[in-house]
Amino acid sequence: MTPVHRNVELVTAALRTAGADPARVARLRVLSDAVTTAASAAAALGVEVGQIANSLVFSADGEPLLVLTSGAHRVDTGKVAALVGARQVRRASAEFVHAATGQVIGGIAPVGHPAPLRTLVDRALAAHDEVWAAGGIAHAVFPTTFDELVVVTGGQPADVA
Template structure:
């Protein structure tokens, strides 16, 4: 993955996610693309328009577990396995969060929710498939912007646990 100066990237496409990366001194690459509001899947759209394997592009999902919100990060090529997510969180049940609650909690709009720079951080679980990648892409904090970074940096900055939480 080509590395660019994080501070320069953050100033060019400033979002809370890019600001968090720049503040942490993490190397990342921005991947802007022209978002189509009619797109059925934000993640699949990003993978297709950026010409990136969907197994390297991850979606950020807000999940309700025991009355609190948590973050699941899975490849766009799969779906979040709610039972596996609940187990990773040490509980029996998990459900997708109310979209309005997800937006309020994160400060981002649906389709642009980044695991980085959220208004209120939440417990986070990253699908373990990311650990085999040199780099991965996640939302940059707005529709039409993805951030490429090392999985280890994402884990460190979000204090994420890793577990097999995606199903094909």
């Protein structure tokens, strides 16, 4: 049996602890190829790009901010800054992301981080019965729902585009 990456173990444990549906957690998939973009993840899973919940980490006045956004659009950092009361929201460096999440860009999960992150969950994801999020590495994905993402992350529903 192939060992599971530690980040995937942390993500599945965090999902279970936060009350995610065990049937969905059991459907976590480790793909043969990395899926580091919403388009590649959607193609590998046979779903619409809007069903991909991108986990993007920003620096909001120097503090990490996780934005779970639909793969169908881009985050409006000005709108997000206003939502969180920050002077400036900008894309975080790879080092900043890794320090905040313990994961690398392209495989950031909504959960499984060293400490909880302030999180916004894109309301556009609610348009889909099922969405897919990264599982802590670029090869892992799991199914979830908008409502479940809000619960397991302690996130705030928001219009981020």
